[in-house]
Amino acid sequence: MINYMEKIPNNVDLGRDRVLQRALEHWQPAYLNWWYDMGPTESDPYHVYLRTAISVDTDGWAQFDYVRMPEYRWGIFLQPLNADRQVNFGAHKGRPAWQEVPGEYRSTLRRIIVTQGDTEPASVEQQRMLGLSCPSLYDLRNLFQVNVEEGRHLWAMVYLLHRYFGRDGREEAESLLARRSGDADNPRILGAFNEPTPDWLAFFMFTFFTDRDGKFQLCALAESGFDPLARTCRFMLTEEAHHMFVGETGIGRIIQRTCQLMKEKRTDDPADLRALGVIDLQTIQRYLNFHYSVTLDLYGSDVSSNAANYFTAGLKGRFEETKLADDHVLADAEYPVSEVAGDKIITKHVPALTALNERLRDDYIGEIQRGLGRWNRVIEQSGLSYRLTLPHKGFHREIGNFAGHFISPEGQVLTEEQWKSHQFEWLPTAQDYAYVQSLMAGRVVELGKFANWIAPPPRGINNQPLDFEYVRFN
Ligand SMILES: [Fe+2]
Ligand SMILES: [Fe+2]
Numbered sequence: 121m122i123n124y125m126e127k128i129p130n131n132v133d134l135g136r137d138r139v140l141q142r143a144l145e146h147w148q149p150a151y152l153n154w155w156y157d158m159g160p161t162e163s164d165p166y167h168v169y170l171r172t173a174i175s176v177d178t179d180g181w182a183q184f185d186y187v188r189m190p191e192y193r194w195g196i197f198l199q200p201l202n203a204d205r206q207v208n209f210g211a212h213k214g215r216p217a218w219q220e221v222p223g224e225y226r227s228t229l230r231r232i233i234v235t236q237g238d239t240e241p242a243s244v245e246q247q248r249m250l251g252l253s254c255p256s257l258y259d260l261r262n263l264f265q266v267n268v269e270e271g272r273h274l275w276a277m278v279y280l281l282h283r284y285f286g287r288d289g290r291e292e293a294e295s296l297l298a299r300r301s302g303d304a305d306n307p308r309i310l311g312a313f314n315e316p317t318p319d320w321l322a323f324f325m326f327t328f329f330t331d332r333d334g335k336f337q338l339c340a341l342a343e344s345g346f347d348p349l350a351r352t353c354r355f356m357l358t359e360e361a362h363h364m365f366v367g368e369t370g371i372g373r374i375i376q377r378t379c380q381l382m383k384e385k386r387t388d389d390p391a392d393l394r395a396l397g398v399i400d401l402q403t404i405q406r407y408l409n410f411h412y413s414v415t416l417d418l419y420g421s422d423v424s425s426n427a428a429n430y431f432t433a434g435l436k437g438r439f440e441e442t443k444l445a446d447d448h449v450l451a452d453a454e455y456p457v458s459e460v461a462g463d464k465i466i467t468k469h470v471p472a473l474t475a476l477n478e479r480l481r482d483d484y485i486g487e488i489q490r491g492l493g494r495w496n497r498v499i500e501q502s503g504l505s506y507r508l509t510l511p512h513k514g515f516h517r518e519i520g521n522f523a524g525h526f527i528s529p530e531g532q533v534l535t536e537e538q539w540k541s542h543q544f545e546w547l548p549t550a551q552d553y554a555y556v557q558s559l560m561a562g563r564v565v566e567l568g569k570f571a572n573w574i575a576p577p578p579r580g581i582n583n584q585p586l587d588f589e590y591v592r593f594n
Contacts, residue, residue: 399573455479
């Protein structure tokens with residue numbers, strides 16, 4: 121169980137380490153200041169029907185009740201210790217997992233933890249205005265659930281920094297509260313986390329595509345030989361699943377509503393559909409192209425000596441590392457990566473150790489494809505022939521082998537001129553954003569009501585009805 125008696129709820133026996141406890145209690149008000157400053161706009165007085173972790177057991181961790189978000193019980197929860205756990209890959213394979221930071225990997229590990237930690241408050245900042253335009257109380261509650269849990273993910277990384285990295289760690293923890301998404305002088309570390317999330321279509325795309333990158337990064341870190349990091353990430357993954365659910369079902373419901381009107385009004389003309397106040401499938405496709413491509417960049421360069429070093433050091437594994445049937449050292453293995461040669465995309469085999477970013481990206485793409493298939497089934501079940509597609513993985517990339525090249529969604533190598541003449545068919549235009557923004561003029565908060573552009577979900581949260589009061593405003 122988690123100890124809620126303490127100022128900082130935790131299952132790491134924080135009370136036994138007074139120095140650490142004091143350091144974190146010092147960080148806590150700074151965190152709250154950040155939340156008041158950068159958390160969901162105007163939300164402080166709201167009572168939100170939220171789940172809170174009460175234990176780290178698979179079924180016991182979610183308790184639902186009304187909570188004011190600044191009073192959410194953010195805390196430090198790690199999966200229980202398995203004393204027999206080993207380093208399962210790389211040069212130290214077979215040794216006992218590290219319970220303290222190995223000196224030689226100290227700065228590398230700190231960097232990994234800071235980079236992960238930085239994404240958590242960033243997404244809260246990106247999403248802070250969305251509550252003002254929610255399509256229903258159900259969706260508003262889901263947004264806030266995602267936000268408080270991203271806040272807790274920041275806590276999770278900050279605990280590691282404070283507990284294991286001394287003064288440097290404390291300084292990094294402060295910097296995590298100082299950077300701001302999209303800030304010109306002090307931006308968040310990774311590109312996609314500095315992009316605005318201006319509307320709910322972008323929010324659902326973000327939680328489908330970018331939170332899923334979070335999942336795959338956490339899965340790779342959950343394999344880490346540094347055991348406290350692995351156990352922290354394992355628990356974070358249980359929360360992450362809900363975020364991706366919000367994204368996938370959110371997009372699915374938008375598609376469903378659009379298809380319903382396409383059938384009823386017998387039209388597939390985007391202009392007609394916009395006149396009816398729903399989001400045409402072409403606009404959804406352009407948003408998809410954008411969020412998919414900027415998220416692919418988060419995995420880093422296709423060929424990366426950093427990735428090889430992280431793996432060999434035992435710090436960051438592959439997706440489901442321990443379920444893979446190979447030597448977990450990758451001494452002689454190869455892996456295919458793509459490259460642009462002239463006007464063609466070719467496949468090259470490189471040492472698998474150096475292609476671990478690409479491999480994680482490919483694992484991610486597999487899961488994305490299955491989600492996309494479920495969206496297409498919504499269209500198919502409406503009897504319509506339109507299909508959403510994933511663009512080629514070289515499309516609109518700024519990092520890795522495709523950076524600086526102009527690849528069409530179909531995977532043709534184009535000149536810059538050719539690409540630019542089609543850009544407006546492939547990526548959201550100023551008009552697209554303006555149209556979607558026009559749907560966000562106000563919020564829908566009547567019990568059981570949903571905005572015109574999105575279908576209701578099949579069921580409520582925690583078996584509550586759809587007309588449940590998921591958020592109370594006073
Ligand atoms: Fe997160
Ligand atoms: Fe998330």
